[in-house]
Amino acid sequence: MAELTPKERMAIPRHKMPEQDPNERIKNFLEVNLGYDEETARREAERCLQCKKPACIAGCPVSVKIPDFIKMIAEGKYKEAAAILKEDNALPAVCGRVCPQEEQCEKVCILAKKGQPVAIGYLERWAADWERQTIGLQIAETKPKTGRKVAIVGGGPAGLSCAGDLIQMGHDVTVFEALHEIGGVLIYGIPEFRLPKEIVRAEVEGLKKLGVNFITNYIIGLTETVDELLQRFDAVFLGVGAGLPYFLGVPGEHLNGVYSSNEFLTRVNLMRAYEFPNADTPIFNIKGKTVVVFGGGNTAMDAVRTSLRLDAKRAIICYRRTEAEMPARIEEVHHAKEEGVEFMLLYAPLELRGDEIGNLREMVVQKMQLGEPDASGRRRPIPIPNAIETIPVDVVVVAIGNGSNPIISSTTPDLKVNKWGNILVDENTMKTNKKGVFAGGDIVTGGATVILAMGAGRKAAAAIDEYLKNPDVW
Amino acid sequence: MNKIVEARFLAPEVKLFRIEAPKIAEKRKAGQFIILRVHEKGERIPITIADSNPADGTITIIVQGVGKTTRLLNTLNAGDFILDVVGPLGKPSHIEHFGTAVSIGGGVGTAIAYPTAKALKDAGNYVISIIGGRSKDYVILENEMKQIADEVYPTTDDGSYGFHGFVTDKLQQLIDEGRKIDFVLAIGPIPMMEAVAKVTKPHNIKTVVSLNPIMVDGTGMCGGCRVVVDGKAVFACVDGPEFDAHAVDFEILKQRNRVYRNEEEISLRDLECNYDKMFNEELKKQKEQ
Numbered sequence: 001m002a003e004l005t006p007k008e009r010m011a012i013p014r015h016k017m018p019e020q021d022p023n024e025r026i027k028n029f030l031e032v033n034l035g036y037d038e039e040t041a042r043r044e045a046e047r048c049l050q051c052k053k054p055a056c057i058a059g060c061p062v063s064v065k066i067p068d069f070i071k072m073i074a075e076g077k078y079k080e081a082a083a084i085l086k087e088d089n090a091l092p093a094v095c096g097r098v099c100p101q102e103e104q105c106e107k108v109c110i111l112a113k114k115g116q117p118v119a120i121g122y123l124e125r126w127a128a129d130w131e132r133q134t135i136g137l138q139i140a141e142t143k144p145k146t147g148r149k150v151a152i153v154g155g156g157p158a159g160l161s162c163a164g165d166l167i168q169m170g171h172d173v174t175v176f177e178a179l180h181e182i183g184g185v186l187i188y189g190i191p192e193f194r195l196p197k198e199i200v201r202a203e204v205e206g207l208k209k210l211g212v213n214f215i216t217n218y219i220i221g222l223t224e225t226v227d228e229l230l231q232r233f234d235a236v237f238l239g240v241g242a243g244l245p246y247f248l249g250v251p252g253e254h255l256n257g258v259y260s261s262n263e264f265l266t267r268v269n270l271m272r273a274y275e276f277p278n279a280d281t282p283i284f285n286i287k288g289k290t291v292v293v294f295g296g297g298n299t300a301m302d303a304v305r306t307s308l309r310l311d312a313k314r315a316i317i318c319y320r321r322t323e324a325e326m327p328a329r330i331e332e333v334h335h336a337k338e339e340g341v342e343f344m345l346l347y348a349p350l351e352l353r354g355d356e357i358g359n360l361r362e363m364v365v366q367k368m369q370l371g372e373p374d375a376s377g378r379r380r381p382i383p384i385p386n387a388i389e390t391i392p393v394d395v396v397v398v399a400i401g402n403g404s405n406p407i408i409s410s411t412t413p414d415l416k417v418n419k420w421g422n423i424l425v426d427e428n429t430m431k432t433n434k435k436g437v438f439a440g441g442d443i444v445t446g447g448a449t450v451i452l453a454m455g456a457g458r459k460a461a462a463a464i465d466e467y468l469k470n471p472d473v474w
Numbered sequence: 475m476n477k478i479v480e481a482r483f484l485a486p487e488v489k490l491f492r493i494e495a496p497k498i499a500e501k502r503k504a505g506q507f508i509i510l511r512v513h514e515k516g517e518r519i520p521i522t523i524a525d526s527n528p529a530d531g532t533i534t535i536i537v538q539g540v541g542k543t544t545r546l547l548n549t550l551n552a553g554d555f556i557l558d559v560v561g562p563l564g565k566p567s568h569i570e571h572f573g574t575a576v577s578i579g580g581g582v583g584t585a586i587a588y589p590t591a592k593a594l595k596d597a598g599n600y601v602i603s604i605i606g607g608r609s610k611d612y613v614i615l616e617n618e619m620k621q622i623a624d625e626v627y628p629t630t631d632d633g634s635y636g637f638h639g640f641v642t643d644k645l646q647q648l649i650d651e652g653r654k655i656d657f658v659l660a661i662g663p664i665p666m667m668e669a670v671a672k673v674t675k676p677h678n679i680k681t682v683v684s685l686n687p688i689m690v691d692g693t694g695m696c697g698g699c700r701v702v703v704d705g706k707a708v709f710a711c712v713d714g715p716e717f718d719a720h721a722v723d724f725e726i727l728k729q730r731n732r733v734y735r736n737e738e739e740i741s742l743r744d745l746e747c748n749y750d751k752m753f754n755e756e757l758k759k760q761k762e763q
Contacts, residue, residue: 178693180511180518180558188695217560219693223497243695247707254702254726256733263696271517271690277744280517280542281690282737358729405694406712 006049014116015044022338026308029192029274032335033097033125041126045074047111048118055108056120061455062095062161064088066105066120073123079138082131085124086140090164091157091203091454093132094186096125097195099451100329132199137206143170148468151176151233153220153408156184157450158239158441160207161457162464167210169465174213174233176220181270184241185450188270189262191302193309194332197269221411226437234471235436235464238423239457242402242442248294252352253398257284257360261295261303261399268306284395287311292318292363292391294349295399296326298449301336303397308339312395315341320348320368320381346370346381350388352396363393401447408443422446429463430456435474438464475555479532484614485607487539488582489548490524496531498523498561504589505567505684505716508535509692511558512546519543520689520711522586523562536585536614542741563692564715567593572680573656575599576648577623578641578670580606580662584615586684587661592622599657600624604644606662610635642669655679660719664728671719681719685710687730702726 018034019025025032036044048070056066065084072081085092101107101121109117131138148171152159155177167173181187183200208214220226220240229236245260247253259267264283267273271281291307293300296319308315317336319326322345326333337343344365351364367387370379404421416424416433423432423439430438440456442448467473480492498508507522525534539545550556567590577591584605595601603623607613613628613635620626628636629644637644641662649655658681660670667683674681687699687710694712701710702723708714 178560179691180560188691217558218497219560219563222562223501223560241695243693244709244712245695245697247697247700253707254700254730256730260697263690263698266690266696272515275515276737277740279515280741282517282734282741284733285736357732358726407693 004046009047009049010111010114012043012047014047014119015040015122017119017122019335022340025193026305026339029309031196032193035129036122036126038130041073041123042076044119045070045123048074049110051110055110056105059105059108060088061104061451062088062458064105064124069127070118070120070123073127078127078130079135081127083138083140085127088458089124089454090161090207091186092124093128093199093203094157094195095451095454096121096123096128097199098186098190098449100449102330104451132202137202137209139206139209140168142168142210145172146170146468148172148235149174149233150464150468151220151229151236152239153226153229153236154178154184154239154241154441155182155204155214155216156239156241156441156453157186158241158453158457158460159184159237160204161454162237162239162440162461163212163457164207164210165458165461166464167207167212169461171465171468172213173211174215176218176224177214177216178219179270180216182214182216188266189299189302191265191269191306193305194302219407221407226408226412226415226434230436234468235438237430237457237460237464238408238432238437238439238443239441239453240405240408240443242447243405244403245398246400246403247398248349248400250349250351252354252360254358255352255354255360256358257354257395258352259284259395259397261293261299261397262402264303264397265299265306268310274310283310286395288313289394290314290316290392291395291397292316292344292393293397293399294318295401296321296328297399297401298328298332300397300399301328301332303399304341305336305339307395307397308341316344317341318344318347318349318365320346321378322346322370325378347389348381348383360394360396361392362390363396364388364390402442404443404446420446428459429466430460431463431467431474436467436471475557476559478550478552478554478556481551481554484536485612487548488536488612488614489539490534490536490585491547491550492532492534493556493559494531495533495559495561496528498559499526499531499533500528502526502533502562503566504569504593506562506564507692507715508533508559508561509563509689510547510556510560512543512550513557516546516557517543518558518690518692520563520686520692520715522684522715524585524588536582538582541738542745545742545745560692564711565713567659567716568682569593569597571598573599574602574654575657575659576602576604576645576655577619578604578606578645578658578660578662578666579615580641580660580666581608581612582614583662583666583684584619587659588615588618590659591619594657594659595622595624602648602653602655603627604629604641605636606630606641606666607635608632640669641666642673645670645673649673649677658682658719664724664731667719668724671722671724675720682716683719683722684715685717685722685727686715687727688733701730
């Protein structure tokens with residue numbers, strides 16, 4: 001086939017992601033996005049203009065060589081495409097699914113200015129899936145062993161990305177995870193219908209094959225302290241996540257039926273409560289009930305869509321600002337709407353009320369309006385006088401973010417944290433004030449995204465590699 | 475996976491397990507707990523560590539079979555494996571020299587009170603132990619308590635052994651006799667802990683209880699174990715499990731522990747009907763591995 005001209009490439013419209021029908025998918029936990037077929041992937045890949053100075057790479061927190069892997073797809077060299085992805089990204093099948101590409105690589109794609117950026121995320125997903133399903137995960141070459149040992153604390157996105165880079169650099173890597181399964185938020189938080197667990201497990205398996213050692217059921221701070229780790233490892237990376245849910249702070253939050261999004265999603269995802277009683281962990285019986293989720297982020301969308309799949313009669317997002325201020329990805333909001341999620345915008349919670357046995361029965365909410373912009377630049381919601389409503393509700397899920405978990409900081413007294421408990425690091429090297437200890441991800445930034453945590457993990461891996469060469473410099 | 479090296483019943487439905495867990499044995503302090511999971515589809519449940527032996531790398535837990543997971547656990551024997559064991563979790567008991575300390579254990583709560591009573595004794599306290607049980611068979615760890623406590627009073631609800639009455643009756647008797655009590659530790663069923671708090675409050679006796687709310691991760695991540703203490707929501711897993719008995723809202727604790735009552739019944743029926751089919755095979759496999 002003759003090389004396409006830029007004009008011809010630009011004439012190809014962006015390919016839609018095939019999806020499960022909304023009416024069907026709310027009855028199952030299977031993935032909503034079905035993925036491109038080979039023909040569609042190649043055709044989409046041909047849209048890439050192969051810019052001389054690609055903005056997309058700079059737009060990616062882990063600097064994936066985007067034009068290169070897309071070129072390989074266009075040429076039918078899928079194995080090479082997957083290999084290029086994995087040079088920079090330890091979890092391409094995960095990132096192809098959960099990254100907010102529209103805020104990152106695709107936002108700066110030259111075609112975005114003309115309307116429709118190259119579907120970089122869908123192509124990343126396709127190449128990673130193709131490799132896993134067609135030829136099996138390939139093991140990248142690793143550098144000769146250095147004999148240096150690094151402990152990674154936390155098996156979530158930050159830790160896995162850091163581990164993936166360090167093992168390829170030839171270091172000896174051990175990941176310590178508090179839960180019984182590796183993956184952090186990818187396993188306990190993000191639902192099956194957005195990120196099948198099988199994919200996380202396969203990518204973790206890939207890291208195992210590279211030689212990463214994983215230890216589950218091991219809580220650094222409690223089972224072994226950071227100081228003790230430093231005696232048997234040359235460096236330590238702390239990627240423990242935020243992991244301490246915020247509640248609304250309104251009366252009635254102790255009622256039965258009120259969950260943090262962490263608990264709600266952990267019960268369903270990690271513990272498989274949707275299979276109860278075939279799995280032992282229960283969840284409040286939601287069938288035919290009204291579920292209200294407070295929050296406007298991706299986690300809120302995950303929780304509200306999960307409740308639909310648990311057969312809720314009504315699933316409602318309650319958010320104190322408007323849709324424009326919602327931090328959730330556009331695709332998630334769109335999927336939620338398609339599935340029948342209702343949106344109560346400009347409402348803030350005042351009180352939760354229960355019955356005589358302590359089960360949640362109704363919520364009292366305050367209607368808001370947008371006022372002047374606040375410190376975040378978003379218009380501040382202010383109450384409309386006397387606009388208070390009482391609404392019947394059976395289950396409330398609070399998805400308004402996480403504070404920092406105290407286990408590491410309280411057991412590592414000389415580690416510097418800010419007033420919110422976030423670990424303080426040098427932004428370029430992710431070095432903490434404690435020699436040999438690096439940190440990254442939500443425990444540093446507060447709740448953010450999978451890919452930002454992975455970016456921090458990569459940055460730390462590069463700095464750890466440097467440090468291991470010159471351990472006297474800190 | 476963690477190997478069970480010793481397993482024996484102490485009372486009906488109450489079983490002691492000594493489990494290989496060297497790191498936990500080395501770290502654990504009185505008052506801390508573990509979370510365990512018995513099988514691949516099992517739930518995570520918290521259980522307080524009754525004792526540990528860093529020399530042979532084992533911890534001891536004492537389990538009362540009440541729900542599906544604890545009953546399933548109690549079918550295991552020496553040589554079997556527990557799928558997941560993680561810990562030590564929670565804050566250790568606050569131990570200091572109070573003077574005279576009364577340790578009250580109701581039922582399997584005695585197993586939880588035991589290590590703290592031991593630590594209180596080691597800190598120089600005069601320790602009085604009250605061990606409550608429904609009847610003689612349910613009084614556990616009397617000999618162990620006798621080794622460490624200065625006075626030991628078994629009590630039974632039906633009078634079949636020791637003092638006839640509730641643990642609170644015995645406590646009240648000690649107070650009425652004019653014994654100077656500086657500290658009370660009460661661990662057992664929620665109504666018992668609540669009753670002890672009511673007895674000690676008018677006398678201003680510092681009283682600590684160990685709470686057992688429903689947990690998932692045990693590290694502060696899910697917030698499911700939140701309890702109201704001093705009017706404020708706190709997490710039993712990272713802020714507790716021990717709290718000032720006079721500040722705990724027991725009504726909310728009882729209400730939250732009832733949340734899955736229906737599901738617990740379904741699970742138990744399921745276990746009774748399908749035990750062989752569901753678990754014998756799986757647990758055998760675990761053993762073979």
